[in-house]
Amino acid sequence: MSQREFRLYDTLTRSVKPLVLAEPGHLRFYSCGPTVYSYAHIGNFRTFLTADLVVRTAQALGWRVSYVSNITDVGHLTSDDQDGGEDRMEKGLKSKEGEAFVNVWDLADYYADCFKEDWARLNLRRPLVWPRATQHMREQILAVEHLIERGNAYETPTGVYFSVASFPEYGKLSGNKDRENLFQAVRNVVQDDNKREPADFALWKKDDKHLMQWYSPWGWGFPGWHIECSVMAMQYLGETIDLHAGGEDLVFPHHECEVAQSECLTGKPFANHWIHTRFLQVDGAKMSKSLGNFFTVRDLVEGKGVDPLALRYALISVPYGKPLNFTMQTLRDATKNLERYRECERLAILALDRPDGADTIGAELDALFDATLDAMCDDLNTSVALAKALEGTGVVFRESASMGAASARSALRFLARIGDLLGFLVPRGDGPVETAAVAAFEDEPPALVIEMSERRLEAKRVKDFALADRLRLEIEEAGWEVRDTPEGPQFKRRMVPL
RNA sequence: GGCGUCGUACCCAAGUGGUUAAGGGAAGGGUCUGCAAAACCCUCAUUCAGCGGUUCGAAUCCGCUCGACGCCUCCA
Numbered sequence: 001m002s003q004r005e006f007r008l009y010d011t012l013t014r015s016v017k018p019l020v021l022a023e024p025g026h027l028r029f030y031s032c033g034p035t036v037y038s039y040a041h042i043g044n045f046r047t048f049l050t051a052d053l054v055v056r057t058a059q060a061l062g063w064r065v066s067y068v069s070n071i072t073d074v075g076h077l078t079s080d081d082q083d084g085g086e087d088r089m090e091k092g093l094k095s096k097e098g099e100a101f102v103n104v105w106d107l108a109d110y111y112a113d114c115f116k117e118d119w120a121r122l123n124l125r126r127p128l129v130w131p132r133a134t135q136h137m138r139e140q141i142l143a144v145e146h147l148i149e150r151g152n153a154y155e156t157p158t159g160v161y162f163s164v165a166s167f168p169e170y171g172k173l174s175g176n177k178d179r180e181n182l183f184q185a186v187r188n189v190v191q192d193d194n195k196r197e198p199a200d201f202a203l204w205k206k207d208d209k210h211l212m213q214w215y216s217p218w219g220w221g222f223p224g225w226h227i228e229c230s231v232m233a234m235q236y237l238g239e240t241i242d243l244h245a246g247g248e249d250l251v252f253p254h255h256e257c258e259v260a261q262s263e264c265l266t267g268k269p270f271a272n273h274w275i276h277t278r279f280l281q282v283d284g285a286k287m288s289k290s291l292g293n294f295f296t297v298r299d300l301v302e303g304k305g306v307d308p309l310a311l312r313y314a315l316i317s318v319p320y321g322k323p324l325n326f327t328m329q330t331l332r333d334a335t336k337n338l339e340r341y342r343e344c345e346r347l348a349i350l351a352l353d354r355p356d357g358a359d360t361i362g363a364e365l366d367a368l369f370d371a372t373l374d375a376m377c378d379d380l381n382t383s384v385a386l387a388k389a390l391e392g393t394g395v396v397f398r399e400s401a402s403m404g405a406a407s408a409r410s411a412l413r414f415l416a417r418i419g420d421l422l423g424f425l426v427p428r429g430d431g432p433v434e435t436a437a438v439a440a441f442e443d444e445p446p447a448l449v450i451e452m453s454e455r456r457l458e459a460k461r462v463k464d465f466a467l468a469d470r471l472r473l474e475i476e477e478a479g480w481e482v483r484d485t486p487e488g489p490q491f492k493r494r495m496v497p498l
Numbered sequence: 499g500g501c502g503u504c505g506u507a508c509c510c511a512a513g514u515g516g517u518u519a520a521g522g523g524a525a526g527g528g529u530c531u532g533c534a535a536a537a538c539c540c541u542c543a544u545u546c547a548g549c550g551g552u553u554c555g556a557a558u559c560c561g562c563u564c565g566a567c568g569c570c571u572c573c574a
Contacts, residue, residue, distance in 0.1 A: 032574075033574090034574070035572090035573085035574095040574085041574085043573090043574060044573090044574045045574080046574070047574035048574075050574095088572065088573090091572095174501085174569090174570085175500095175501060175502090176500085176501080176570075225572095246574065247573080247574025248502095248568075248569065248574075249568090249569065249570095249572095249573055249574065250573085250574070251569080251570095252501095252569080252570065253570090253571095254573095276574090277574065278503080278568075279567095279568065279569085279573095279574075280574085281567075281568090284566080284567085285567090286567085286568080317510075317511080317522085318510080318511075319511095319512095321503095322503080322504080322511095323503075323504075323567070323568070325510085325567095327509085327510085329509060329510070329523075329524090330509095330510065330523095332523075332524095333509085333510065333522060333523045333524090334522095334523095336522080336523065337522065337523085339536090340522095340536090340537095343536060343537080347536095347537090375512095381512080383510090383511055383512050383520090383521080383522095384511095384512060384513090384520075384521080386511095386521075386522080387511090387512070387520060387521035387522070388520095388521085390521070390522070391521080394538095397536095397537055397538070398537090398538070400537075400538095401537090401538095460532080463532075465532055465533065468532085468533080469532095469533065469534085472533090472534075481535075482534090482535085483534080483535045483536065484531080484533095484534075484535075485535090485536085490535090490536090492535090
């Protein structure tokens with residue numbers, strides 16, 4: 001369909017290079033998802049949005065996409081670790097919010113459901129599967145057995161460990177190649193004297209006291225953190241995948257360890273291309289609960305009345321490879337732009353009823369869509385993509401007064417394509433974002449507001465403008481804005497001051 | 499200690515060797531409007547943290563200085 005190359009920065013080779021598919025036209029893509037011990041925050045979602053934009057761009061190129069995004073529901077602790085490490089799921093259960101759950105399984109299910117809800121709110125594409133670690137225990141145990149058979153892993157009194165020395169390429173992804181540095185880097189984590197090398201990491205932890213445990217050839221216990229992704233990626237996508245994604249923190253140790261395990265299991269490259277999303281900051285600092293700058297999607301949407309699609313727009317406004325400093329101003333800017341698209345769409349829909357006329361904007365809009373897609377293919381340059389897409393609204397607005405139905409159809413087609421590619425526009429009447437929060441921005445105002453509006457219209461008719469203005473203020477106090485248009489009053493939910 | 503990123507207007511931000519330094523937000527002026535809102539038009543960096551260097555030519559390459567930040571530890 002398209003001759004375009006999809007270029008992405010590759011962590012492994014530290015360069016921007018075209019995404020090469022093992023099977024032409026079919027992208028096999030694995031993205032590391034969250035651990036469901038609490039609500040996912042907007043930083044998590046920045047990473048998932050990167051994956052979403054990869055999927056959308058690939059689809060715009062006409063590729064078939066096999067997209068897998070896991071859910072980690074085993075609470076790996078300070079993982080490779082000593083017994084003092086605290087399990088995150090367990091910690092979640094002991095926390096204040098955790099009191100509501102009967103056990104860690106219940107907790108995991110709850111947070112996984114919330115995660116999917118937030119996923120839908122931000123209009124992320126659903127993956128082919130959402131595999132969960134607990135549902136692939138057998139495969140993980142088999143993988144560990146194979147690694148022992150191949151001499152890449154060994155059993156100790158506390159578990160089964162991967163021998164880093166058995167895989168000379170260990171460190172190729174993160175650059176942690178230097179032995180001394182590597183030992184230095186892991187010095188605090190690894191305090192198991194039975195390990196052959198400090199950098200060796202756990203494939204299986206023996207623990208018959210753990211809240212989540214399974215029976216294995218090594219007795220009761222639970223799997224190491226890294227093995228689940230190796231196993232699930234290979235199960236759903238094959239031994240070599242085209243692209244693997246995650247947050248920048250996962251480069252080491254998680255992805256480094258995935259590479260080691262997977263390549264020792266198959267003797268083949270695990271992933272041909274790796275992308276990592278930079279962390280999001282809030283008000284210039286790392287997001288943390290203690291700084292009070294920690295946001296979840298639901299905090300913003302339910303708590304502050306933020307339009308989830310505006311949140312999406314804000315979160316993709318800076319390319320994934322650069323840090324994004326999220327502020328309320330970011331959100332305001334995004335909201336403003338999104339409103340512009342919605343107004344643009346409204347005018348185009350109105351123009352649909354006019355005579356056809358000549359399509360005066362179709363070609364220009366097609367070119368702008370191409371420019372937008374080009375930007376996305378250039379290492380997901382969302383800043384440029386957003387700029388090009390927004391130019392399209394200007395084209396439509398300039399024509400809007402004289403626009404015939406033919407042009408209107410082109411405008412709507414453009415908006416639909418941009419919506420597909422960037423995901424912040426949802427086709428009317430369509431339901432991928434099936435939440436009340438989104439609906440709230442499109443629904444009718446309450447009867448009281450309608451009634452005030454009618455009184456205001458009457459006041460305007462009799463030219464009692466003082467009364468009309470007073471009524472407008474009252475409507476605003478009720479949380480709505482009125483705009484007078486040739487088609488009658490338009491209502492818009494008043495933006496919550498951020 | 500190791501690895502890495504960034505510093506462009508009031509704010510966000512593109513641009514990484516060569517026409518007038520994208521775009522958005524905010525701000526100011528104008529058109530339109532009973533007034534607004536939306537939309538449209540105009541204005542808004544001789545300059546890219548600072549200092550040197552390379553080059554015919556640098557925001558873009560090199561060096562130093564200053565400043566901000568991330569990872570290496572559970573983390574997206």
